Amino acid sequence: MAIWDKNEPTPPATSSNNNATAATSASAVPTPAARVSGNSKDESLIASGITIEGKITGKGSVRVAGKFKGDIHIDGDLNIDSAASVEGHVQGGQIAINGTLQGNIDNAKHVELKQGSSVTGDIKAGTLSVTAGARMRGNVEFGFTESK
Numbered sequence: 001m002a003i004w005d006k007n008e009p010t011p012p013a014t015s016s017n018n019n020a021t022a023a024t025s026a027s028a029v030p031t032p033a034a035r036v037s038g039n040s041k042d043e044s045l046i047a048s049g050i051t052i053e054g055k056i057t058g059k060g061s062v063r064v065a066g067k068f069k070g071d072i073h074i075d076g077d078l079n080i081d082s083a084a085s086v087e088g089h090v091q092g093g094q095i096a097i098n099g100t101l102q103g104n105i106d107n108a109k110h111v112e113l114k115q116g117s118s119v120t121g122d123i124k125a126g127t128l129s130v131t132a133g134a135r136m137r138g139n140v141e142f143g144f145t146e147s148k
Helices: 018-027 032-036
Strands: 043-046 051-058 061-064 067-074 078-080 085-087 094-097 100-102 105-113 118-120 123-130 135-137 140-142
Touching: 061 067
Parallel strands: 043 061, 051 067, 061 078, 067 085, 078 094, 085 100, 094 105, 100 118, 105 123, 118 135, 123 140
Antiparallel strands: none
């Protein structure tokens, strides 16, 4: 059932009890918990206007909309938004770059360089897709699996 499902009965147009009408219309608005529960994965956000220096490690996903300086080593996905910048070494699952990355990408499952993105550094990934208008300066290795 969708959050905004209209299968609920609508209140009558004229009601002698205004409190009942207010309660019915208020119940149609989802609570904050109901809005968040539709999220299919855990994602941390570095919002636009925020600058952070340090190191990120973990199993979740990260979206950078601001500026981050340091290494990012995650098992989840990394998204770098169009006005965002990351300076440091990156490891992750699916990496989508719309903004700027200055540093190397290692052991990524898939890297996607979108239009307007800029990467200065080396990329080692299982697969790589590059959209027209993306820029990159460095070496690229993809499609190879290292045997031990």
